[in-house]
Amino acid sequence: MSPCPCCASPTPSKPSCARRCSGPFPSRQPRPRQLAALGLSPAxxxxxxxxxxxxxxxxxxxxxxxxxxxGSDLVHQAMSGIMSVTGEPDGAPVKCGVPxxxxxxxxxxxMSICAQLRAVAQTGKGVHIDVPMMGTSLAIAALQTSEYFGVGKDPVKLxxxxxxxxPYQAFKAKDDYLVMAAGTQALWETVxxxxxxxxxxxxxxxxxxxxxAKNQIAxxxxxxxxxxKDTAANWIAQFSQAGVPCCPINQYSAVLNDPQTLAMGWVQPMVMANGQQTKTVINPIKFNGTTAPIERRPPRLGEHNSEIVE
Structure with a gap:
């Protein structure tokens, strides 16, 4: 690695040097040794x-x-075990459709940042938060890891x-598929x-x-x-009215125009940097009944460079 052009140091001696340095910044997120070489390790x-x-x-x-x-999203879905339980039992490995x-x-x-900002306000001491993608991908698989720890066997694709x-899966009706989640005895009786x-x-x-669950194929x-004997829509209406969780398997064209989506205001208009009008899905969380609005358009490439560097 070449010396920092700002201070001639083997590594940037302060954050402003690192920002202006024309040296070899990695194209992906820096790895621990790369950050240390830039003088930007957490310590x-x-x-x-x-x-x-x-x-x-x-x-x-x-x-x-x-x-x-x-690594990448695909790598961590594979490495963490997620892909081993995704897809049909006899099918080839597949990843989740979303990253x-x-x-x-x-x-x-x-979540970790929010927790630690309060701690810093109370103690005045900062903290380094280590968020490994492999670890967080593994942590969300509590159902599968508890199964392995409990019976000593690998979970399988279902x-x-x-x-x-x-019954807790997709079912084929007369014309289309629906999903039904009747995971309790009371719901089963209703079904x-x-x-x-x-x-x-x-x-x-x-x-x-x-x-x-043991005999769910039969x-x-x-x-x-x-x-x-009937259409998916008619079955969904009957199950939903009776309190059984049930719905269609939506395409995005359907869910983006769904009455609930529109009523909650999750889709909002947005102007692109080139002036083109489009729409986007906003933060769905409401605070005291209000959703955070879109306050600015996406920036053009490099539009905010000067204000960040200065």
Whole structure:
């Protein structure tokens, strides 16, 4: 690595040097050794300002044998085990359709920042927060890890089904699919009433949640025979009215125009940097009944460079 052009030091001697340095910045998020070489390790930055909350969102964490390895959302879905339980039982490996590992790490990081800012206000001492994407991806799999610790076997792919609840998956009706989540005995009894199938309640294979989960392949086949008699929309209406969690499997064109989406104001107009009108999904969280508005458009490339550097 070439010396810092600002101070001729082997590494930038202060944050402003690092900002102006024309040296080789990595294209992805810097790894621990790269940050240290730039003079921007958490310890170095906290030496400049002991009240800093320094957050390192990295692939594998700041220590351990993989600390300087490269990763991505796909890598962490695979590495953490998520892909091993995603998809159909006999299907090829698939990842989640949304970048769950990326977003999970961001959410863990944001929650940690909020917690530590209050601690800094009380103690005056900063903190370094280490957010490893592999670790946060593993942490959200409590259902699967507890299964492994409990029985000593790897969880398996179940498609849309649940390892411990049934009926709790996607079902094919006359014209389309729907999902139904009847994970309690009371909901199961309601489902049987709507299906007009009291014999299912007496079937010894389905008399408890554990037994229904164990025999859910047979249960799905029996339920789908009945669901074939009517449309998905009609079944959804009946189940929903009776309090059984049930819904269609939406395309994004459907959910973005869904009455609930529109009523909650989750889709808002936005102007792009080039003046083009578009729409976006905003932060869905409300504070005292109010959602944070869009206050500024996305910037053009480099638009804010000068104000950040200065």
């Amino acid at each position: 170095q930055m906290m030496a400049w300002n002991p009240r800093l909350v320094v957050v390192s969102v990295s692939d594998f964490g700041q220590s351990g044998p993989y600390a300087d390895y490269a 769950v590992a990326d977003f999970t790490a961001g959410l863990y990081g944001a 498609g849309s089904a649940h390892p411990r609840n049934a 049987c009433q709507i299906l007009k199938s009291p014999e299912l309640l007496k079937d010894e294979r389905f008399t408890s949640t554990a037994l229904r 249960l799905k086949e029996l339920i789908e025979v009945i669901l074939q």
